[in-house]
Amino acid sequence: MKKEYKYYTGIGVAAFLVAITLQIFWSGIDTIWVSRIKSFLTTAGIVFIALGVGRHMIYKEKPEEDERTKKISALTLSYSWIVTFVLVSVLLLLDKWDIFKMTVMQALGLTMFVMIVVAIVAELYLKRKGDIE
Amino acid sequence: MKIKIKEFRAKYNLTQEDLAKKVGVRRETIVFLEKGKYNPSLNLAYKVSKALKTTIDELFIFED
Numbered sequence: 001m002k003k004e005y006k007y008y009t010g011i012g013v014a015a016f017l018v019a020i021t022l023q024i025f026w027s028g029i030d031t032i033w034v035s036r037i038k039s040f041l042t043t044a045g046i047v048f049i050a051l052g053v054g055r056h057m058i059y060k061e062k063p064e065e066d067e068r069t070k071k072i073s074a075l076t077l078s079y080s081w082i083v084t085f086v087l088v089s090v091l092l093l094l095d096k097w098d099i100f101k102m103t104v105m106q107a108l109g110l111t112m113f114v115m116i117v118v119a120i121v122a123e124l125y126l127k128r129k130g131d132i133e
Numbered sequence: 134m135k136i137k138i139k140e141f142r143a144k145y146n147l148t149q150e151d152l153a154k155k156v157g158v159r160r161e162t163i164v165f166l167e168k169g170k171y172n173p174s175l176n177l178a179y180k181v182s183k184a185l186k187t188t189i190d191e192l193f194i195f196e197d
């Protein structure tokens with residue numbers, strides 16, 4: 001297992017252990033904050049273990065990225081950023097002209113969704129091409 | 134540009150996976166290199182030629 005994956009798995013296990021310790025020793029004084037901390041640590045533990053073990057299972061000792069994939073990732077982020085910028089500009093104009101109103105949470109949710117979807121689609125498309133100019 | 138990675142790979146009985154491992158890139162990069170669809174950096178071209186015990190100009194032949 002690569003060092004990086006070991007660190008991820010270790011952090012995940014440590015978060016889990018802290019959550020279990022809190023559950024055992026702080027069970028009598030279960031305030032809302034203790035409960036929140038336990039939930040956070042459990043989720044973080046699952047995420048880190050999944051990242052460490054999952055990436056090890058997918059890549060094993062192979063490199064995760066090389067010069068070609070780094071170029072693709074950089075262009076993917078640029079596309080994602082540009083599309084998101086255009087989307088936010090359009091949303092601003094629509095709001096200003098009273099055509100379409102959104103709450104802050106809706107606008108942030110939509111922005112994040114578009115940003116992630118564009119990045120995934122662009123990466124899938126660009127990885128099928130050999131090179132990007 | 135004519136690329137002779139495949140010929141040299143066959144000469145040394147190396148798979149794309151073996152070459153990728155030697156050079157430190159993903160197998161797909163070697164696939165695109167062999168097909169002539171990816172222009173490598175000078176650094177990668179040097180590493181590939183070194184792994185195949187040849188020179189860059191023997192691996193990548195530019196035709197006018």
